[in-house]
Amino acid sequence: MHSFTSADAVFFDLDDTLYDQLLPFEKALINQQIELENSQIVPFYKQVRHYSDVLWKLHVKGSLNLEELRIERLTSACKDFGILLSKEKAIAIQERYEYEQKIITPFSEIPSLLKSLQEKGKVVGIITNGPVAHQMKKLIALGIDRIIPEERIFISDGIGIAKPDKRVFEYVQTKLNLTQSKCLYIGDTWENDIVPPIEAGWKCIWFNHRKRKPQTHHLPNETVTEIDELQLK
Ligand SMILES: [Mg+2]
Structure with a gap:
């Protein structure tokens, strides 16, 4: 399906x-000799992400710090x-994972996609959850910081609101003086x-490359897997 x-x-x-977050994660597991079969790596990764999202709510409430979240997931x-x-x-x-995240590369189509959107005159930006320094390190490793200007990079710890709070999107819209219905995530x-x-x-648009199932009645404009x-x- 084309969007x-x-x-x-x-x-x-x-x-x-x-970028493919599974790759640095898989390398960290191998480095630390975690005994999982090849077929278990993707389900295990999804399970870690699941706990990450669940525990994130406790982190936002202040009852769990980021280090505890990373251990517990x-x-x-x-x-x-x-x-x-x-x-x-x-x-x-976690330490090895952070090391591996310093040498990540973007999905191959991403840099040209971002540039072509900019050439079409669109505002192109990032909205991500996490600590500013940690997320910026990843954007630098990916070379994205050289494509997208800093004022269009929104990191939850920097703005004081995190996804899934919808006010993140309202904040970005107001900050850049955008029209709600013309914004796409x-x-x-x-x-x-x-x-x-x-x-x-x-x-x-749901980039559902991990082939997950929808969890609510919400309808994305498009779903793509590539x-x-x-x-x-
Ligand atoms: Mg994500």
Whole structure:
């Protein structure tokens, strides 16, 4: 299916939308000799992301710090896969994961897509959850910081609101003086990238390359499973 969603402003999620987040994660697991079969790696990764989203709500409320979240998402997912993971080992995986994230590369179509949208006169930006320095490091590693100006990069810790709070999208819209119905968001997770932009009156495209199931009644304008299916007007 090809998408022909039109918009004047196009914003992207970062993690697992602009680059394959599974790769650095898989390398960290191998480095720390976590015993999973090849066929278990994707389901395990999805489980870690699931716990990440669930625990994020506690983090936003202030009852769990980011370090605790990162440990707990790993130990909980390991438990589901019959692996008892020590806190030390979880920290070691997280550290290696952060190291691997410094050498990430974007999905191959992404740089040309961002540039072609800019050449068409569109506002192109990033909206991502996480600490500013951590997310910026990834954008630098991806070379995205050289394509998208800083004033169009919105990081939750920097603005004080995080997805799935729809006010993130309202904040961006107000800050850049954009029209709600002309704004489009593209991301990979249902709860963070589909529900809140729709609630904020934005268009959205679900980049569902992990082939997940919708979780609510919300309807994205398009769903694609490959970047090159995106054809924006
Ligand atoms: Mg994502």
